[in-house]
Amino acid sequence: MFISVLELFKIGIGPSSSHTLGPMVAAHSFIQRIRSLGMETGRFSHAHLRCTLKGSLAFTGKGHATDRAITLGVHGYLPANLPENDLDALAKQLWASNYVRLDEQLTITFNPSSDIVFDYGEPLPEHPNGMIFELLDADQQPILAETCFSIGGGFISSREEITQLQAPLKSTPLASCQYPFDSASAMLQMAQASSLSIAQMKRCNELGRMTETCLDAGLDNIWQAMRTCIEKGLHTEGVLPGGLNIPRRAKHLYQDIRRNPASATINDWLCAYAMAVNEENAAGNQVVTAPTNGAAGVIPAVLYYFLTHENGTPAQVHNYLLTASAIGGLIKHRSSISGAEVGCQGEVGSAAAMAAAGLCAIRGGTPEQVENAAEIALEHHLGMTCDPVKGLVQVPCIERNGFGAIKAYTAASLALRGTGVHFMPLDSCIAAMKQTGLEMSHKYKETSLGGLAVSITEC
Numbered sequence: 001m002f003i004s005v006l007e008l009f010k011i012g013i014g015p016s017s018s019h020t021l022g023p024m025v026a027a028h029s030f031i032q033r034i035r036s037l038g039m040e041t042g043r044f045s046h047a048h049l050r051c052t053l054k055g056s057l058a059f060t061g062k063g064h065a066t067d068r069a070i071t072l073g074v075h076g077y078l079p080a081n082l083p084e085n086d087l088d089a090l091a092k093q094l095w096a097s098n099y100v101r102l103d104e105q106l107t108i109t110f111n112p113s114s115d116i117v118f119d120y121g122e123p124l125p126e127h128p129n130g131m132i133f134e135l136l137d138a139d140q141q142p143i144l145a146e147t148c149f150s151i152g153g154g155f156i157s158s159r160e161e162i163t164q165l166q167a168p169l170k171s172t173p174l175a176s177c178q179y180p181f182d183s184a185s186a187m188l189q190m191a192q193a194s195s196l197s198i199a200q201m202k203r204c205n206e207l208g209r210m211t212e213t214c215l216d217a218g219l220d221n222i223w224q225a226m227r228t229c230i231e232k233g234l235h236t237e238g239v240l241p242g243g244l245n246i247p248r249r250a251k252h253l254y255q256d257i258r259r260n261p262a263s264a265t266i267n268d269w270l271c272a273y274a275m276a277v278n279e280e281n282a283a284g285n286q287v288v289t290a291p292t293n294g295a296a297g298v299i300p301a302v303l304y305y306f307l308t309h310e311n312g313t314p315a316q317v318h319n320y321l322l323t324a325s326a327i328g329g330l331i332k333h334r335s336s337i338s339g340a341e342v343g344c345q346g347e348v349g350s351a352a353a354m355a356a357a358g359l360c361a362i363r364g365g366t367p368e369q370v371e372n373a374a375e376i377a378l379e380h381h382l383g384m385t386c387d388p389v390k391g392l393v394q395v396p397c398i399e400r401n402g403f404g405a406i407k408a409y410t411a412a413s414l415a416l417r418g419t420g421v422h423f424m425p426l427d428s429c430i431a432a433m434k435q436t437g438l439e440m441s442h443k444y445k446e447t448s449l450g451g452l453a454v455s456i457t458e459c
Contacts, residue, residue, distance in 0.1 A: 002176065002177050002180075002205060002329070003325075003328075003329040003332060003333070004206060004209065004210075004325075005202065005206060005215075005218075005219065005222075005321060005322055005325035006215075006218040006219075006222070007155075008153065008289075008291050008325045008328050008329060008332070009222045009288055009289060009290055009291075009321065009325065010079075010153070010154050010288065010289045011079060011080065011221070011222070011225045011286065011287075011288055012079040012154055012286070012287060012288070012289055012293065013079050013082060013087075013284060013285065013286055013287065014065075014280065014281035014282060014283060014284045014285055014286075014287050014293055014296075014393065015063075015064055015065060015281050015282050015283075015284055015293060015294075015392070015393040016064040016065075016066075016292075016293045016294060016393055017152065017153050017154040017289040017291075017292040017293040017294070017296075018056075018129055018150045018151070018152045018153070018154070018292065018293075018338055018339070018340060018446075019056070019057060019060060019061060019064030019065075019066045019069075019129070019150065019446075020064055020065055020066060020068075020069040020284075020293065021069070021079060021154035021289065021293065022129070022150030022151075022152075022154050022155065022156055023053075023057065023066050023069045023070050023073065023131060023150055024069040024070065024072055024073040024077070024078065024079065025073065025078065025154065025156055026070075026073065026131055026133070026148050026150065026156050027051065027069070027070040027071075027072075027073025027074045027133070028073040028074070028076065028077070028078055029148075029156070030074070030133040030144075030146055031073070031074050031076065031100065031102075033144065033146065034049075034102065034108070034135055034144060035102055035103075037143075037144065044102070044106055044107075044108055045138075046109075046137065046138035047108045047109065047135055047136060047137050047138070047143060048108055048109035048110060048111075048115065048135075048136055049074060049100060049108055049109070049110040049115060049133070049134070049135055049136075050115045050116075050117065050133075050134045050136060051070055051074075051115065051116050051117065051131060051132070051133050051134075052117040052119050052131070052132040052134075053066060053116065053117065053118050053119060053130075053131060054119050054121075054123050054124050054128075054129075054130035054131070054132070055123025055124065055127075055128035055129060055130055055340065055447075056123070056128045056129050056340035056445065056446040056447050057128075057129050057130065057131060057150065057340075058118040058119050058120050059120065059391065059446075059447040059448055059449065060388065060391030060446055060447060060448050061118055061391070062118070062391060063242060063388065063390050063391025063392040063393075063448070064391060064392075064393065065284060067112055067116045068091050068095075070112070070116055071091065071094050071095055071112045071116075072090075072091060072094065074100050074110060075094050075097075075100060077090075079286070087284065088284075094112075095112050095113075097110075098110070098111050108135065123442075124147070124149070126149060126159060126162045126163065127149040127151060127157075127162060127340075127341065128338075128340040128341060128442070128445065128446075128447075129149055129150040129151065129152075129338065129340050129341075130147065130148075130149055131147070131148050131149070131150065132145070132146075132147050133145065133146045133147075133148070146158065147159045149162055151336075151338055151341075152291075152292055152332075152336060152337045152338030152339070152340070152341065152346070152347075153289050153291045153292050153332070153337050153338075154289050176208060177205045177208065178201075178204045178205055178208060179194070179196075179201040179202075179204055179205055180205075181201070181330075182330070182333060182334075183330065183334070183427050184330055184371050184374075184375075184425060184426035184427045184430075185425065185427055187201070187326065187330070187367070187371070188367055188368060188371055191367035192367070197319070197323075197361065197367060198322075198323050198326050198327075198357070198361060198367050198370055199318070199319040199320075199322040199323045199326070199361055201326070202322040202323070202325065202326045203215070203318075203322055206322075216318065219317065219318045219321050219322075220317075222288055222321060223303070223317050223321065225286065225287075225288050226277075226288050226290070226299075226300035226303070226304075227300070227304065228286075229276070229277050229280050229285075229286065229287050229288065229296075229300065230273050230276050230277055230300055230301070230304050231276075232276075232280060232285070233248075233250050233251075233275070233276025233277055233278075233279050233280045234250055234251055234254045234272065234273075234276045235251060236248060236250075236251060236279070236280075237251045237252070240279065240282045240283055240392075240394055241282075241283065241284070242282075242390065242392040242394065243390065243392075244389065244390055244392060244394055244395065246282075246394050246395065246398075248279045249275060249279070250272055250273075250275040250276035250279050251276075253268070253271065253272045253275070254272040254276070257269065257272065266305070266406075266409060267402075267406050269305055269309065270301050270302065270305055270402060270405040270406050270409060271399075271402030271403075271405070271406070272402075273297070273300070273301035273304050273305060273405070274297035274298055274300075274301035274401040274402040274404070274405040275297065275398050275399065275401065275402050276297070277296050277297035277300055277301065277401065278294075278296060278297040278393070278397060278398040278401045279398060281293050281294075281296050281297075281393060282392065282393050282394045282397075282398060288300070290351060290354075291328045291331075291332065291337045291347075291350055291351060291354065292337055292338075292339070292347045292350075292351075293393065294339060294344070294347045294348070294386075294393050294397050295344075295347040295348045295350065295351035295401060295404065296351075296401070297398075297401035297402070297404075297405065298348060298351035298352055298354075298355050298401050298404040298405045298408060299324055299351055299354055299355045299358070301355075301401070301402075301405040302355040302356075302358070302359050302405050302408050302409055303317065303320050303321075303355075303358065303359075305405075305409070306320075306359060306362065306363075312362065316362040319358075319361055319362050320358035320359070320361065320362050321358065323357050323358045323360075323361040323362075323370060324354035324355060324357055324358035325354070326357075327353055327354045327357040327358075327370075327374045327426075328350060328353075328354045330426075330430065331346075331350045331353065331354075331378070331430055331433075332350075334427070334430045334431070334434065335430050335431070335433050335434035335437070336434065336437060337350045339386035339445065339446040340386070340445050340446040340447075341437060341445065342433060342434065342436070342437025342438075342440070342445070343383075343384055343385045343386045343436075343437055343440050343444055343445050343446075344381075344384040344385060344386040344397075344400065345378075345381045345382055345383060345384040345433050345436065345437065346433065346437060347386065348381060348384065348400050348401060348403075348404040349377075349378050349381030349382070349384060349404075349433065350378070351401075351404055351408075352377040352378065352381060352404040352405070352407050352408040352411070353373075353374040353375070353377045353378035353381075353408075353411075353426075354374070354408075355377070355404075355405065355408035355409075355412075356373040356374055356376065356377035356407075356408040356409075356411035356412045356415070357370045357371070357373050357374040357377075357412075359373070359408065359409065359412040360372075360373035360411075360412040360415050360416055363412065363416060364416075365412070365415060365416055365420075366420050367420075368419070368420025368421070369415045369416055369418065369419075369420040370415070371420070371425075371426050372415040372418060372420050372422045372426075373411045373412045373414075373415035373416075374411075374426050375422065375424055375425065375426040375429045376410075376411035376414055376415060377407050377408050377411035377412075378426070378429050378430070378433065379424060379429050380407055380411075381404070381407070382429070382432060382433055382436055383436055383440075385440070385444035385445075385450070385451050386444060386445055386446040387443075387444055387448065387450055387451030387452045387453045388446070388448055388452075388453060389448070389452055389453050389456060390448065390453070391448045391453075395452065396452055
């Protein structure tokens with residue numbers, strides 16, 4: 001199993017990696033498949049496109065802007081080529097269009113209001129985030145059809161791929177890695193045998209696939225996007241979209257603690273930074289999946305605090321991200337980072353484990369202490385449900401990132417005061433998270449059918 005740091009951390013848009021970024025990528029891919037058919041214009045003359053959303057994508061797709069993401073995707077947009085401004089205006093313009101242009105002469109019919117179907121029936125058996133794309137002819141017969149799944153973090157799997165994998169992800173075989181660890185125990189054994197840190201081993205594995213210049217530039221781009229997101233969120237106010245009328249709070253929190261720094265705690269700073277990111281995410285702006293959009297604030301908040309308040313250096317940024325991605329890859333391989341699959345323990349819990357590991361590493365922790373930090377942070381998120389109110393990534397998601405950052409910082413500090421020897425291995429904690437997710441009711445896995453999502457009475 002190998003997942004690149006530049007795949008686990010991806011620049012995307014809010015509010016969800018699985019419900020926004022993934023569907024946009026899937027829709028874009030399906031349109032590219034249609035273009036590759038090379039069929040005669042006549043058969044396309046009365047063809048139209050339809051997308052059916054299943055499971056969690058149906059239940060919370062409206063709140064997560066899944067329909068908007070699919071509309072952008074079928075019109076050829078990806079997060080990397082979206083305009084920085086007027087995204088709402090672009091989406092409104094595309095929504096009003098009744099066709100998709102394949103080339104200068106050829107179009108197919110697509111009306112987002114009727115051709116994106118929210119199917120509230122049984123989810124597809126392979127994964128709760130299922131999408132069925134169909135290109136239909138004038139007689140409603142399929143010209144082309146594809147079923148795919150958004151498996152968390154912006155990753156997409158086809159039906160064929162997901163049935164062939166032990167874990168729902170695309171990865172490179174371990175044999176191609178210089179340090180082929182697929183468990184935390186193997187990672188520690190290899191670190192001990194090689195006398196390398198986790199970040200150094202991860203870097204060696206990355207350099208088997210890309211040049212050092214490409215890797216370092218990619219890491220710099222990821223951190224720059226994270227930092228920009230924090231700073232934009234710290235200076236923006238207003239009400240978040242979606243109908244809950246939730247006001248942005250990060251700016252006011254940040255201004256208050258800057259006015260009264262003597263009374264500010266680490267928790268105050270971490271919450272301001274993490275909430276700034278997730279308010280940007282909730283607004284549908286650019287964020288970095290870390291490892292998901294719903295948990296995007298934890299990892300950058302902890303790093304930003306370290307650099308700003310603890311005199312961290314730019315050179316430590318790469319080691320932080322590499323260490324965090326090594327832990328995130330293990331969690332994704334051995335369990336899941338998808339809230340629709342295992343609840344928020346797989347999103348904020350995974351992010352906290354990754355941030356704790358990264359912070360422990362750059363503060364001088366041994367590989368054993370780093371593994372311990374990740375386990376402590378993940379352990380104290382076990383059982384956390386994903387129950388967003390109104391299907392929006394706002395309540396409790398924004399504050400939850402602040403608390404995830406606090407737990408990550410605490411876990412790293414606790415691990416650094418120990419020897420790295422501890423009772424519960426990270427591998428066992430990941431296994432417990434997976435089993436807890438399997439036994440968790442679907443009501444608490446990003447369907448907004450239970451928990452906080454149904455605890456508000458509207459008068």
